[in-house]
Amino acid sequence: MVSAKTGSGKTAAFLLPMLDYMLRMDAPGHGTRGLILLPTRELALQTVKTFEKLAKFTPIKCGIVIGGEAYKYQIASLRKNPEVIIATPGRLVEHLDKGSIDFDDLEFLVLDEADRMLDMGFTEDMNTIAASCREQRQNLLFSATLKHKNFGRIQDILDDPVSIEVDSFKEGHSQITQQMVLADGDDHKQKLIKALVEEEKTEKVFVFCKTRAQCTAVGQHLAATELKVGYLHGEIPQSDRKQVLNRFRDGKLQVLVATDVAARGLDVSDVDLVINYTVAHSGDDHVHRVGRTGRAGRQGKAITLVNRIDWNKNSSIERYLKIRFELRSVKGLKADYTGPGKLKKSGKAAGPRKKPRKLPASKSPAPKKRARNKKNIGKGRKAKGSGTKADETNSDETNAYEAKGSSLYTKYRKKTPE
Numbered sequence: 001m002v003s004a005k006t007g008s009g010k011t012a013a014f015l016l017p018m019l020d021y022m023l024r025m026d027a028p029g030h031g032t033r034g035l036i037l038l039p040t041r042e043l044a045l046q047t048v049k050t051f052e053k054l055a056k057f058t059p060i061k062c063g064i065v066i067g068g069e070a071y072k073y074q075i076a077s078l079r080k081n082p083e084v085i086i087a088t089p090g091r092l093v094e095h096l097d098k099g100s101i102d103f104d105d106l107e108f109l110v111l112d113e114a115d116r117m118l119d120m121g122f123t124e125d126m127n128t129i130a131a132s133c134r135e136q137r138q139n140l141l142f143s144a145t146l147k148h149k150n151f152g153r154i155q156d157i158l159d160d161p162v163s164i165e166v167d168s169f170k171e172g173h174s175q176i177t178q179q180m181v182l183a184d185g186d187d188h189k190q191k192l193i194k195a196l197v198e199e200e201k202t203e204k205v206f207v208f209c210k211t212r213a214q215c216t217a218v219g220q221h222l223a224a225t226e227l228k229v230g231y232l233h234g235e236i237p238q239s240d241r242k243q244v245l246n247r248f249r250d251g252k253l254q255v256l257v258a259t260d261v262a263a264r265g266l267d268v269s270d271v272d273l274v275i276n277y278t279v280a281h282s283g284d285d286h287v288h289r290v291g292r293t294g295r296a297g298r299q300g301k302a303i304t305l306v307n308r309i310d311w312n313k314n315s316s317i318e319r320y321l322k323i324r325f326e327l328r329s330v331k332g333l334k335a336d337y338t339g340p341g342k343l344k345k346s347g348k349a350a351g352p353r354k355k356p357r358k359l360p361a362s363k364s365p366a367p368k369k370r371a372r373n374k375k376n377i378g379k380g381r382k383a384k385g386s387g388t389k390a391d392e393t394n395s396d397e398t399n400a401y402e403a404k405g406s407s408l409y410t411k412y413r414k415k416t417p418e
Contacts, residue, residue, distance in 0.1 A: 001141045001158070004166040005291070010142050011050050014110050021107075022060055022083055028134075031105035034084040035133070037092070037126065039116040040261055041066045041238060042245060047086050047112070060084065065101075067091045068238030075100050089117060089125035096132055103133040108140065109157075115143040115284070118150040130157045176294040176302055180314065180325040182335040183305040186214075190221045192305060193275055195330045197227065197255065200301070202272035204248070206292045207257040210278040218277055219257040231257040260285060266292065274302040279310040283320030303328065308337050 004010055018034050027033055038044045044066050051062045063082035065074050067090055078085075078101050085092075085101075095101045109130065111117065117126060130139075139158050143151075146163055181196070183189045197205055207222075209215040212233040219231025230244040230253045248256045249268050257277075271293045280286035294300025304325060306314045318324055 001143070001146050001161045001163045002166070003143055003146045003164070005287075008166060010112070011047055012054070014108075014112075014140050014142070015047075015051055015054055018084070018108050018110075019055055019058065019060060023058060027083075027105065028107065029105035030081055032082065032085050032101075032103060033105060034108040034110070035103060035106055035129075036084065036086045036110040036112060037089055037117065037129065038086065038112050039088065039120055039122070041068060041088060042232075042241065042261065042266055043113065044086050044088055045242065046267060051084065051086065062086055065092050065095060066238075068241075089122040089129060093125045093128055096129070103129075106134045106137050108138050109133055111139070111141045111154075111157075113143065114141045114151075114154070118153070123150065123153050126154055127157070130154075175298065176290055176300040178290065178323065178325045179301070179303045179328045180306050181303060181328050181330060182337050182339065183307045184335050184337055185307075186217070188333065188335065189277055189305050189307075190218060192330055192333055193218070193222065193255075193277065194225055194227065195333055196275060196303060197273070199330070200273050203251065203254060204268065204271045204273075205255045206268075206271055206274045206289075207255060208274065208276050208278070208280070208289045209257060209259055210281070212259060214277065215257050215259050222255060222257065228252065228254045229257065230255075232261065233259040234261050260289070267295065268292065269295075270298075271295070272301065274300070276302070276304040279304060279306060279314045280317065283317045286317050286321070307335075311340055 002010065002013070004013075014036075022033055036047060038047060044064060048062060048064050055062070061080070061082045062084040063074070063077040063080070063086070065078075065085060065087035067088060074091075074095070078095070092101075111126065114126075117123075139161070141158065141161070146165065181192055183192055193207060207218065209218055212235055215231050215233045219229055223229040230248060232241055232244050236244075244253070244256070245266075245268075247253045260280075274290050274293045276286070276289060280289055290300075290302035293302060304314060314325070
């Protein structure tokens with residue numbers, strides 16, 4: 001179980017030893033020897049590219065099984081018995097159900113970005129896949145954090161795992177300057193993005209949105225300016241997603257607007273700036289977003305647009321990461337919102353509560369005499385030891401009722417004969 005910061009080379013950390021082992025050791029059979037599971041199609045395609053570079057001068061081949069592509073091409077690829085399969089869980093389970101693939105000879109099972117697969121609801125699929133694999137194998141799990149709340153649900157996949165943490169992901173972005181800009185509505189945020197891109201004079205910019213609708217709206221608005229913009233989210237066909245990402249990698253697009261589908265593992269070189277159009281859902285998600293810049297030790301910058309609704313969430317991310325974002329302003333686009341210090345509550349400025357004034361002991365008011373305490377004056381309790389068990393029981397019950405209040409006691413006395 002390995003945890004390491006984004007851009008530290010986790011993909012090579014499991015591909016190189018796997019390739020080395022397969023070159024040195026004979027295969028147990030003729031089937032697939034290695035399976036790499038990833039949460040998104042984009043990350044799977046990127047892993048294929050890395051694999052092909054590292055295995056270029058070897059006889060070892062890989063196949064890819066992801067959603068959004070035709071079954072017939074995938075089945076044709078699987079019939080060639082590639083040594084390694086790179087897949088997303090959902091589509092792979094479909095192939096297992098149809099019997100078009102088996103893992104009787106599997107030696108390596110890699111769960112890359114395992115916490116993201118858990119968040120996306122792939123727990124059952126991951127367990128199904130693991131159950132179909134050869135029992136004698138090595139499992140490797142890679143994650144942003146090894147303290148994910150749902151890891152217990154896939155713990156049976158692992159057998160007495162060794163945990164390795166390489167650079168805390170919370171402290172792993174010292175090379176990234178993190179700033180925040182106060183913002184108002186969507187129109188104001190879209191103007192801020194354009195102004196920030198121009199101020200920074202950047203060639204590659206990631207803009208992250210919370211929803212697909214936001215992603216489309218922001219992408220279309222920025223495309224109407226002179227900026228070269230593309231946008232990426234889960235509802236876009238796979239062929240179009242691949243084309244947009246390749247154009248961004250090749251420098252044909254200056255700005256890529258995306259949902260968190262692009263926040264995990266994507267390695268695009270020379271990304272100068274990351275802009276969070278909306279604050280990330282959690283500290284872990286924020287880490288992955290800003291990790292698209294400042295990769296492999298380079299310097300980077302991340303700017304978060306914070307409005308009235310997102311202030312508290314942004315503050316919680318700062319506390320989680322134990323840092324403070326530098327407050328930045330954009331000339332000519334100052335927000336009306338100035339932070340919680342200026343917010344008003346019930347028409348009055350919100351400030352520290354006043355402490356109650358203490359009176360001297362001589363002037364302290366006497367305790368207030370409550371009318372209900374006078375009701376039962378003169379109604380004494382029956383003397384103890386009057387003789388019978390019934391009397392003792394009634395006395396105990398009466399004491400219990402008195403402890404709950406005189407009104408219950410009065411009600412009790414009316415129903416209970418002397």
